[in-house]
Amino acid sequence: MVHPIIVWLKNDLRIADNPALHAAAATGHPLVILYILDDAIAGKWKIGGASRWWLHNSLKALNDDLKAMGGLLTLRLGDALTIIPDMVTKLKAQAVYWNRSYEPYALRQAEQLSRVLEKLQVEAKTFQGNLLIEPWEISNKQGGYYKVFTQYWQSCLKTLEVPNPLPRPLKIAFHREDIVSDLLGDWKLLPVKPNWAKGFEELWRPGEKHAIRNLERFLENSIADYDRKRDFPAEVGTSQLSPYLHFGEISPRIIWKSLIPFLEASKERYLTEIGWREFSYYLLYHFPKLPDEPFNNRFKEFPWEDNDNRLHAWQKGLTGYPFVDAGMRQLWHTGWMHNRVRMIVASFLTKDLLIPWQKGESWFWDTLVDADLANNSASWQWVAGCGADAAPYFRIFNPVLQGRKFDPDGEYIKKWVPELGQLPEKYLHCPWEAPEVLLSSFGVKLGYTYPYPIVDHAEARIAALEAFKY
DNA sequence: TGAAATGTTGGGGCG
């Protein structure tokens, strides 16, 4: 009897450049390819609503892909620490392979699982597939961890050698007997009544195949101009690979290597963004409380003003600042927001409204298809000013100026805040400055068809600076 | 990957 190997997939839902899968397939043993949905383990940070939509489609795509190779994906709901040992015993598996993940709960879980498997005398083999650099590999001269991105990244680049991505296994032997699998549909990952994911379907095609297509489109159309165009939310100037990268439908190595043919100048900026992703995971590894507590201790006493009405206005895109509202509505409608706009809405929440950054973090967690614990926490802390290498507290975005600068024709506003769409460009970013007669001639009545600004930015800025003095 | 306040410079209007 040939003993099967269990390949435990997590956020690495791909076949190409999947080190655990590749190594397992190379043994020639029959494989059980297993995905476990466990809402308990992550606690507060269980997979959010928008991400569930993505996950469903991603698992379906992977299953279709495996089917075409003569196999299938095994789905189980519950605790990996019981499911995997049970399965190992029942199937007389000889090993469990997986790619390492780095969330605090995942690290604990992996350690416990390794111990259980060791007792069962079953090999537990882990691989590096989701990051370019393991977080424990980089330390500063004092032996601590870097707290400034630039130094961290320079240190990484000194030693970084990205191996060539692994090809798709040509052939996978699948183990078939005695396998119990859930039906994906039973997991109820998709929204019903109302189906708020309709807008997602227009924009996104989850799955490995589409990840590669997206990358190709980006390299063909946008990378050459990335440095310039990436800041304009009305254009498709970014790669839009974030959800694929989060779920591991594409690996950072594939992205990295695919950029080699391009000129230094055009690719460097993009690689730096990959670097920020690495840095976020690095911070989360060394400071596991990153999602919940300010990295900078001084912010423990910060006088935030929790205000549910204002939070709701922000969430719904009804702050009265068109650029902010456009971003929040894009998020709600598509499960994604342009990065430039993320900074602006986050600055607005934490500085203009003085609402705790954790409130914004939670909202993004639930509404983003690319919600990623490391990236989301690190980025919110960065904007709020309490993170590592954070934006200084006095850097407060002016939503009107940002709008004029990065959406000069108001195209982005017209798309996401259509009730203002007829206004002359001059007033698109500041409708409250337009004469009332003009507004009403375009069907706008502030306070009725579109809100007045919920705070005065100039005043809010002064109040924020005052609060940040503490 | 900021914005506002403050400082400096230089051209033009004007007496």
Add this chain to the structure above:
DNA sequence: ACGCCCCAACATTTC
């Protein structure tokens, strides 16, 4: 011709 003022444009400092 000259000094004075105003102010736009740009630079620097400050938050």
